[in-house]
Amino acid sequence: MARAIVNVPARAKRGEIVEVKTLAQHPMETGFRRTQTGELIPRDIIRRFTCTYNGTEVYRVDLHPAMSANPLIAFSTIATETGTLAFQWAGDNGYSVTETASIRVE
Amino acid sequence: MTTRREFLVLAATSLALSEAARAQLDPNLAANRKAAFQEALRRIVGDTQVRRGRVKLQLPPLIDNGNSVPLSVAVESPMTEADHVRAIHVLTEKNPLPDVASVRLGPRAGRATLSTRVRLADTQSVTAIAQMSDGSFWSDSAEVVVTLSACLEEGLI
Amino acid sequence: MSLRTALLFAASLLCAGAGAGEIPPSERLSGYDLMSRETRAMQDDDATNPGMLWVLDGEALWNRKAGAVGRACAACHGDARTSMKGVAARYPAFDAALRRPVNLEERIKLCRSERQKAPPLAFESRDLLALTAYVARQSRGLPIAIVIDERTLPFLDAGREAFHRRQGQLNLACSQCHDDNWGRRLAGSLIPQAHPTGYPLYRLEWQGLGSLERRLRNCLIGIRAEPYAFGAPEFVDLELYLMWRANGMKIETPAVRP
Numbered sequence: 001m002a003r004a005i006v007n008v009p010a011r012a013k014r015g016e017i018v019e020v021k022t023l024a025q026h027p028m029e030t031g032f033r034r035t036q037t038g039e040l041i042p043r044d045i046i047r048r049f050t051c052t053y054n055g056t057e058v059y060r061v062d063l064h065p066a067m068s069a070n071p072l073i074a075f076s077t078i079a080t081e082t083g084t085l086a087f088q089w090a091g092d093n094g095y096s097v098t099e100t101a102s103i104r105v106e
Numbered sequence: 107m108t109t110r111r112e113f114l115v116l117a118a119t120s121l122a123l124s125e126a127a128r129a130q131l132d133p134n135l136a137a138n139r140k141a142a143f144q145e146a147l148r149r150i151v152g153d154t155q156v157r158r159g160r161v162k163l164q165l166p167p168l169i170d171n172g173n174s175v176p177l178s179v180a181v182e183s184p185m186t187e188a189d190h191v192r193a194i195h196v197l198t199e200k201n202p203l204p205d206v207a208s209v210r211l212g213p214r215a216g217r218a219t220l221s222t223r224v225r226l227a228d229t230q231s232v233t234a235i236a237q238m239s240d241g242s243f244w245s246d247s248a249e250v251v252v253t254l255s256a257c258l259e260e261g262l263i
Numbered sequence: 264m265s266l267r268t269a270l271l272f273a274a275s276l277l278c279a280g281a282g283a284g285e286i287p288p289s290e291r292l293s294g295y296d297l298m299s300r301e302t303r304a305m306q307d308d309d310a311t312n313p314g315m316l317w318v319l320d321g322e323a324l325w326n327r328k329a330g331a332v333g334r335a336c337a338a339c340h341g342d343a344r345t346s347m348k349g350v351a352a353r354y355p356a357f358d359a360a361l362r363r364p365v366n367l368e369e370r371i372k373l374c375r376s377e378r379q380k381a382p383p384l385a386f387e388s389r390d391l392l393a394l395t396a397y398v399a400r401q402s403r404g405l406p407i408a409i410v411i412d413e414r415t416l417p418f419l420d421a422g423r424e425a426f427h428r429r430q431g432q433l434n435l436a437c438s439q440c441h442d443d444n445w446g447r448r449l450a451g452s453l454i455p456q457a458h459p460t461g462y463p464l465y466r467l468e469w470q471g472l473g474s475l476e477r478r479l480r481n482c483l484i485g486i487r488a489e490p491y492a493f494g495a496p497e498f499v500d501l502e503l504y505l506m507w508r509a510n511g512m513k514i515e516t517p518a519v520r521p
Contacts, residue, residue: 021308058214071223
């Protein structure tokens with residue numbers, strides 16, 4: 001099942017700054033909503049997003065309940081070399097999703 | 107159709123609300139949230155003074171729905187080893203919790219930016235703080251008018 | 264078609280076109296045109312449109328073997344990009360066996376249980392939403408093309424009557440907001456013309472993808488009327504009318520709406 005969509009340009013020039021867009025499917029339950037009978041629905045969110053480029057961390061986000069459901073995280077990174085960008089989302093209740101994208105740097 | 111029994115159960119349950127839920131009915135809500143914001147700010151910057159500038163926080167002034175407000179932060183910085191942005195923090199003043207997101211980055215980012223979508227519980231001011239490699243802190247704030255709020259309105263349907 | 268039926272049919276079409284308070288074709292606006300620039304941007308970019316998460320799920324389901332027959336949708340329908348092009352634009356469509364129109368969700372459910380011999384997909388379930396979104400996505404950019412003939416006319420009339428009927432504790436008819444007061448505000452929200460051009464869509468209020476029926480239930484609850492159950496024939500009549508009323512407008516699935 002598509003748990004995340006990542007958008008990375010397939011190729012770039014060495015040193016070029018590229019835009020990365022990521023979208024993860026997750027309700028990001030805040031822990032503030034209540035059921036019809038008044039019980040609090042427990043918090044269930046993504047806590048951390050990490051992007052590594054050929055193994056080196058280049059961007060990391062700590063998320064809190066104020067991040068919308070199905071969180072979009074868009075950022076930039078320098079196209080340093082050909083390789084793989086790996087994306088990891090980790091959160092409550094053992095949530096863990098990884099996605100990768102290749103980039104060809106000339 | 108709610109039966110009388112169901113109604114009594116509902117009434118009893120609401121009286122027996124958990125502390126967390128009762129906290130949302132607190133008459134000192136605004137003051138408490140503001141204090142929480144100050145506390146979160148202090149946790150991030152310590153005693154260092156936060157300067158206005160170099161950070162550009164963009165939010166639409168009037169939004170369709172508080173559940174999903176597009177937010178973008180951009181920090182002026184050469185992003186070199188010697189001079190770069192180490193972290194970007196986003197905080198709110200009136201949400202149940204002040205923290206929204208904290209970004210860790212470095213020269214590899216090329217540009218110090220974050221684009222995302224956040225939840226806003228009320229018309230309020232949102233603040234973005236950038237932590238520089240030289241230990242200084244810079245910030246920007248933006249005001250947003252929220253008519254349909256997140257967190258506090260039930261999405262029952 | 265007999266002469267009498269043809270005359271009745273023609274008369275009905277004339278009445279339909281010149282309905283009091285109905286929006287003239289030149290003034291038709293999608294909910295898209297009435298939302299903020301930022302929400303429009305969210306819909307326009309597939310990389311930031313959360314509805315695409317469901318579309319991708321739907322693509323996976325389309326290609327997955329299912330049911331006692333062990334066949335995927337793709338086994339009969341091939342590549343959805345060609346076979347499903349234009350389909351969503353003409354639904355709800357008449358089903359000869361049931362002798363009434365069915366919407367796209369029902370058509371998929373029918374295929375699932377009757378052809379794939381698979382356990383039924385529940386209305387508003389993640390799988391049904393994903394498949395519907397994937398199929399409807401293939402009609403993106405195409406104009407809505409509901410064809411009314413003698414078989415579907417009575418259901419169109421029922422839908423039109425429901426749209427103009429006052430109901431609920433607030434005693435409001437759909438037409439009072441969506442024909443007579445679109446563009447104005449109701450408690451801070453802009454009233455759209457109610458053209459279902461982008462369903463299933465990602466509604467910010469839901470923080471998820473939902474069907475047209477879910478939205479209609481929201482409306483009925485909003486005017487304090489008893490909402491029909493998912494799949495009720497009254498809903499399909501209304502959907503038929505709404506889609507016909509939006510004929511010519513482009514499909515936007517998966518749309519994003521506040």
